[in-house]
Amino acid sequence: MKEHPNDFSLIPALFPPLLDWHRANRRILPWRESKDPYRIWLSEIMLQQTRIEAVIPYYHRFLAELPTVSALAAVSDEKLMKLWEGLGYYSRARNLKRAAITVMTEYGGELPRAYHELLRLSGIGEYTAGAIASIAYGLPEPAVDGNVLRVIMRLTGREDDVSLAATKKKVTEELRAIYPSGEEAGLLTEGLMELGEQICLPNGTPKCESCPWQVSCIAYREGRETELPKKSPKKSRRIENYTVLLLIHDGRIAIRKRPENGLLAGLWELPSLTGHRSADEALAWLRQQGLSPREVSPCPSATHIFTHVEWHMIGMIAQCDTPTDDFVWVSAEELNETFALPTAFRAYRTLFLKKQR
Ligand code: SF4
Numbered sequence: 001m002k003e004h005p006n007d008f009s010l011i012p013a014l015f016p017p018l019l020d021w022h023r024a025n026r027r028i029l030p031w032r033e034s035k036d037p038y039r040i041w042l043s044e045i046m047l048q049q050t051r052i053e054a055v056i057p058y059y060h061r062f063l064a065e066l067p068t069v070s071a072l073a074a075v076s077d078e079k080l081m082k083l084w085e086g087l088g089y090y091s092r093a094r095n096l097k098r099a100a101i102t103v104m105t106e107y108g109g110e111l112p113r114a115y116h117e118l119l120r121l122s123g124i125g126e127y128t129a130g131a132i133a134s135i136a137y138g139l140p141e142p143a144v145d146g147n148v149l150r151v152i153m154r155l156t157g158r159e160d161d162v163s164l165a166a167t168k169k170k171v172t173e174e175l176r177a178i179y180p181s182g183e184e185a186g187l188l189t190e191g192l193m194e195l196g197e198q199i200c201l202p203n204g205t206p207k208c209e210s211c212p213w214q215v216s217c218i219a220y221r222e223g224r225e226t227e228l229p230k231k232s233p234k235k236s237r238r239i240e241n242y243t244v245l246l247l248i249h250d251g252r253i254a255i256r257k258r259p260e261n262g263l264l265a266g267l268w269e270l271p272s273l274t275g276h277r278s279a280d281e282a283l284a285w286l287r288q289q290g291l292s293p294r295e296v297s298p299c300p301s302a303t304h305i306f307t308h309v310e311w312h313m314i315g316m317i318a319q320c321d322t323p324t325d326d327f328v329w330v331s332a333e334e335l336n337e338t339f340a341l342p343t344a345f346r347a348y349r350t351l352f353l354k355k356q357r
Pocket residue numbers: 151154155199200201206207208211212213214215217218219220225
């Protein structure tokens with residue numbers, strides 16, 4: 001590695017120490033107990049944007065209800081959203097079902113083996129296709145996410161900007177050219193992920209003293225491990241203000257469906273007004289809707305952070321004597337059992353449930 005720090009053809013010589021390290025340190029995770037492509041696919045989708053510890057109970061619950069691709073293809077949207085409730089990024093669940101239907105209709109119920117066919121399925125991008133292809137099918141396909149990219153940039157001492165899609169594409173192609181097949185393909189995919197998650201840590205100090213690649217790593221040798229990877233600064237998130245309305249009638253709370261496009265498309269929500277409104281403004285709006293609450297009173301504020309947007313919410317609670325058909329009025333039990341509310345509304349959902357006890 002010393003003479004040719006950017007030369008990927010020298011990396012395969014480094015696979016054995018990484019694989020040995022991974023075999024010795026491999027974490028036992030539920031989706032690693034089988035090579036079932038459905039389980040690997042499901043886990044990879046759940047793990048996007050969500051921590052391993054948070055995913056595990058969801059993964060078990062999901063598989064207990066939907067143990068096969070055919071069960072997933074046939075599940076109702078309501079039940080699917082309920083199984084996903086709290087995980088966030090609900091389009092992941094919708095895409096899973098869409099892809100499951102394609103697998104049933106076009107591939108006889110089995111996830112296709114070919115990488116380019118996996119890529120055709122809804123919600124499966126290059127990373128997930130690479131993970132399924134290498135782990136479940138032993139194909140020489142890398143799965144490059146932010147963790148793997150960081151490891152490779154440090155190992156090779158490259159200075160390419162990892163926030164650019166072109167960098168990820170280039171690294172994926174170069175790794176593909178040298179990737180092993182068979183059992184080692186899956187182990188290498190897992191090992192690279194583990195190295196990025198456990199040892200070659202972002203922000204702060206990587207644990208180079210525990211790294212199987214320490215002696216070959218260009219960044220370590222040159223003392224640049226905290227300078228790499230290079231990354232252009234992120235755009236700051238847009239702030240959106242809302243007034244969330246907790247409309248209560250006879251122990252039931254009003255919910256409604258969000259529009260079919262945009263953030264949290266088609267999901268249930270608590271009715272909300274844009275901006276931070278006064279109690280009088282909220283009251284005026286409610287009267288326009290044909291609701292005549294006795295009073296409107298403020299409840300605590302809450303914040304929810306999405307990838308590109310932050311919601312800054314204040315809440316108003318109103319007891320309504322005459323419910324209208326513009327909303328669905330659900331009991332605490334129905335909210336728990338049947339209707340999935342996005343995590344963004346968690347603080348207000350909890351407040352309602354507490355009031356019903
Ligand atoms: S030696 Fe350090 S910087 Fe290099 S790959 Fe290992 S953990 Fe990362």
